[in-house]
Amino acid sequence: MMDSQENLPATENLEPEVPVTAPEQSVAGETSDVKPEVKLTRQEIVDQIKSLVQRPVDEVKDEIDSLKQSYYKLRKAEIEAARKQFEENKDVEDEVFTPEADELEEILKSLLNTFKEKKAAFAEEQERIKEVNLVRKKEILDEIKALTEDSDNINKRYNDFQQLQQSFKEITNIPASAVNDLWKSYQLYVERFYDLLKINKELRDYDFKKNLDQKIALCEAAEALSENEDIIGAFKSLQALHEEWKGIGPVAKELRDELWNRFKAASSVINKRHQQHFESLKEGEQKNEEAKTALCVEIESINTDDLKSFNAWDEKTKEIIALQEQWKTIGFASRKVNNQLFERFRKSCDEFFRKKAEYFKAVKDEMARNLEKKKALCEKAEALKESTEWKSTTDTLIAIQKEWKTIGPVAKKYSDAVWKRFISACDYFFEQKAKQTSSQRQVELENLNQKKEIIAKLNAIDENMETAEATARVRELMAEWNKIGFVPFKEKDKIYKEYQSVLDKHFTRLNMQENRNRLMSYTSTVQQLASSDQAQNKLYREREKLVHNYERLKAELHTYENNMGFLNISSKSGNSMLKEMERKMQQLKDQMQLIIQKIELIDENL
Incomplete structure (x- = not known):
C-alpha cells in the first residue's frame, strides 16, 4: 500500500492569478438592482x-x-x-x-x-x-x-x-x-x-475528476460572458467566477496548464471589453468637461453693467435659461472636476439673477417713489379744482403740471390711473374757469374767424408743393381746425361746406396715408429714445403723454357721438352737419388707433 502511494503523480502547480478587481472609477449609466x-x-x-x-x-x-x-x-x-x-399669477411683470x-x-x-x-x-x-x-x-x-x-x-x-x-x-x-x-x-x-500526501490513488483521482468538472464549467461560464451586452455586469460575473476558481482544488498535472489557459483566455476577452468601455467613457467625459467649461466661460463673460432696461435684462435672462437647458443635455465629466464645474456654473447663474433682482428692486423702488410724488400732486390739484381764484390757481396748476413732467415713470398698472386722476382735476378747474371768464358769443365769433383763416390757408397751399410737405400742411391745419370750438349757429353750415370742399380737393389730389407715415416716422423716434441715456424714464414720459392725448380724443369723440342725437337729418342743413360730424368722428378714431399703435411700440422697447 505504501509503495502504490509513493508512485502517485505529483499534484498540480497553482495557476497564475489574473487581477479582477474592479477599477475605482464610477461608471456613468451603470445599472443595478433597484426596487x-x-x-x-x-x-x-x-x-x-x-x-x-x-x-x-x-x-x-x-x-x-x-x-x-x-x-x-x-x-x-x-x-x-x-x-x-x-409666473401665472404675479401682478408685477418684473417681480422675481x-x-x-x-x-x-x-x-x-x-x-x-x-x-x-x-x-x-x-x-x-x-x-x-x-x-x-x-x-x-x-x-x-x-x-x-x-x-x-x-x-x-x-x-x-x-x-x-x-x-x-x-x-x-x-x-x-x-x-x-x-x-x-x-x-x-x-x-x-x-x-x-x-505532493507529500500518501493517500489512496482512487480518492485522489476522484478529487481531481470532481475539480476538473467544476473548472470546465467555470471555463464555459466565462466564455459565455463574451456574449453579454452588459459589459459591467459581465465583468462583475467574471470576478465571481474567479472567486469560485480559487476555491476549487487542483486537477491532474497534465491538464492544469491547458485548463488555466482556457479560463485565462476567456477572462482576457471580458477584461479587454471592460477596459475599452472605460476608455470610451473617459473620452466622453473629457468632451463633456470641455463643453461644460465653455458654458461656464460664456456665462461668466456676460457684462451686466450693459443691461439698462427691463427688456435688456429679460433678453439676457432668456440666454441664461437657454445655457442652463444646454447644460442639462451634457453628460457627466470626470468625477474629479464634475462637481467643481457644476458649482462654477451655478455660482455664475446665481450671481446673474442676484444682480437682476437688485436692478428690478431699485427700479421698482424708484417707481414707487415716483408714484407717491404723483399722488401728492394729484391731491394738490384736487384741492385746487374748486377754487375761483382764477389767476393765482392757474399759475399754481401750471407750476404743478411742470413739476409732474420732471417726475420719472411709475409702474404700468398705476400709470394710466394716476394720470387720469391728475388731468381730470386740472381739466375740471380750467373748464370752470372758461365758463366763468369767457363770453360764449365772443368765443364763437373768434372761432369763426379762426376757421376762416384755416380755410384761407388751405386754399393757399400751392398745388406744386411736394406731396409729403403738402400732406403735412393739410394735416396740420386739420388739427388746428379740430381744436377750435363752436361758431355762430347761422354760420356753421356755410363754414362747414367751405371747409369740406377744400379738404375734399386736397384729399383727392394727395391720396393721403398719414397714419402709416406717422407711425414709420415715430418708430425712429422711439428707437432713438430707447438708445439714449435714462431710456426708460424718457419712454415712460412719452407713453404718459400719449395716454393723455388718447383720453382727450376719446372724450372729444364721445361729445360728437352725443351731439349726433340732436341733429335733425330731415333738413338739408342737418344732413350736411351729420356728414361733417361723421367725418370728424372717423378722423378721431384714426388718430386714436395711431396712438394705440405708438403705445404698443413703446411697450415693446420697455
Missing part, C-alpha cells in the same frame, strides 16, 4: 430615513441614497411648480420668484450627517476586522505550512488539513492589497501538502 419606485412625500421620505439611520449601515446605505435622491427630485419639482404658478425655505431639508441634512458618521465608524470597523482576519489567515497558513513539514505523519493529518482549508476559505474580508500574496502562499502550501 420598484414607491411614490412618497418628502415628509414620508424624511421619516423613513430617520427610521433607517438606526439600522446597520451595510443593510440600509443603498436605500438611504435612493431616498435622498427621491427627496431632492420632489423638492425640485415643487419649486418648478411654484415658479410656474408664480423666490422659493420658500425648506425646513424639512434641514432635518434631512442632520439625519444624513448622522448617517455619514455611522458610515465612517462602520468603515473603520470593517478595516479593523480585515486586519484581524488577515492575522488569522496568516496563522492558518503557518499551521498548514507546519503540516507540510511533518512528512512522516502526513496521512494522519489529512483531516486537520481539510479543516484548516475550510477555515482559511471561510475568512473572506481582508485588505485587498494582501489577497494575491496570501492566496499564492496558500496554494503553494496546498500543493506541497498534496
Whole structure:
C-alpha cells in the first residue's frame, strides 16, 4: 500500500492569478438592482430615513441614497411648480420668484450627517476586522505550512488539513492589497501538502475528476460572458467566477496548464471589453468637461453693467435659461472636476439673477417713489379744482403740471390711473374757469374767424408743393381746425361746406396715408429714445403723454357721438352737419388707433 502511494503523480502547480478587481472609477449609466419606485412625500421620505439611520449601515446605505435622491427630485419639482404658478399669477411683470425655505431639508441634512458618521465608524470597523482576519489567515497558513513539514505523519493529518482549508476559505474580508500574496502562499502550501500526501490513488483521482468538472464549467461560464451586452455586469460575473476558481482544488498535472489557459483566455476577452468601455467613457467625459467649461466661460463673460432696461435684462435672462437647458443635455465629466464645474456654473447663474433682482428692486423702488410724488400732486390739484381764484390757481396748476413732467415713470398698472386722476382735476378747474371768464358769443365769433383763416390757408397751399410737405400742411391745419370750438349757429353750415370742399380737393389730389407715415416716422423716434441715456424714464414720459392725448380724443369723440342725437337729418342743413360730424368722428378714431399703435411700440422697447 505504501509503495502504490509513493508512485502517485505529483499534484498540480497553482495557476497564475489574473487581477479582477474592479477599477475605482464610477461608471456613468451603470445599472443595478433597484426596487420598484414607491411614490412618497418628502415628509414620508424624511421619516423613513430617520427610521433607517438606526439600522446597520451595510443593510440600509443603498436605500438611504435612493431616498435622498427621491427627496431632492420632489423638492425640485415643487419649486418648478411654484415658479410656474408664480409666473401665472404675479401682478408685477418684473417681480422675481423666490422659493420658500425648506425646513424639512434641514432635518434631512442632520439625519444624513448622522448617517455619514455611522458610515465612517462602520468603515473603520470593517478595516479593523480585515486586519484581524488577515492575522488569522496568516496563522492558518503557518499551521498548514507546519503540516507540510511533518512528512512522516502526513496521512494522519489529512483531516486537520481539510479543516484548516475550510477555515482559511471561510475568512473572506481582508485588505485587498494582501489577497494575491496570501492566496499564492496558500496554494503553494496546498500543493506541497498534496505532493507529500500518501493517500489512496482512487480518492485522489476522484478529487481531481470532481475539480476538473467544476473548472470546465467555470471555463464555459466565462466564455459565455463574451456574449453579454452588459459589459459591467459581465465583468462583475467574471470576478465571481474567479472567486469560485480559487476555491476549487487542483486537477491532474497534465491538464492544469491547458485548463488555466482556457479560463485565462476567456477572462482576457471580458477584461479587454471592460477596459475599452472605460476608455470610451473617459473620452466622453473629457468632451463633456470641455463643453461644460465653455458654458461656464460664456456665462461668466456676460457684462451686466450693459443691461439698462427691463427688456435688456429679460433678453439676457432668456440666454441664461437657454445655457442652463444646454447644460442639462451634457453628460457627466470626470468625477474629479464634475462637481467643481457644476458649482462654477451655478455660482455664475446665481450671481446673474442676484444682480437682476437688485436692478428690478431699485427700479421698482424708484417707481414707487415716483408714484407717491404723483399722488401728492394729484391731491394738490384736487384741492385746487374748486377754487375761483382764477389767476393765482392757474399759475399754481401750471407750476404743478411742470413739476409732474420732471417726475420719472411709475409702474404700468398705476400709470394710466394716476394720470387720469391728475388731468381730470386740472381739466375740471380750467373748464370752470372758461365758463366763468369767457363770453360764449365772443368765443364763437373768434372761432369763426379762426376757421376762416384755416380755410384761407388751405386754399393757399400751392398745388406744386411736394406731396409729403403738402400732406403735412393739410394735416396740420386739420388739427388746428379740430381744436377750435363752436361758431355762430347761422354760420356753421356755410363754414362747414367751405371747409369740406377744400379738404375734399386736397384729399383727392394727395391720396393721403398719414397714419402709416406717422407711425414709420415715430418708430425712429422711439428707437432713438430707447438708445439714449435714462431710456426708460424718457419712454415712460412719452407713453404718459400719449395716454393723455388718447383720453382727450376719446372724450372729444364721445361729445360728437352725443351731439349726433340732436341733429335733425330731415333738413338739408342737418344732413350736411351729420356728414361733417361723421367725418370728424372717423378722423378721431384714426388718430386714436395711431396712438394705440405708438403705445404698443413703446411697450415693446420697455
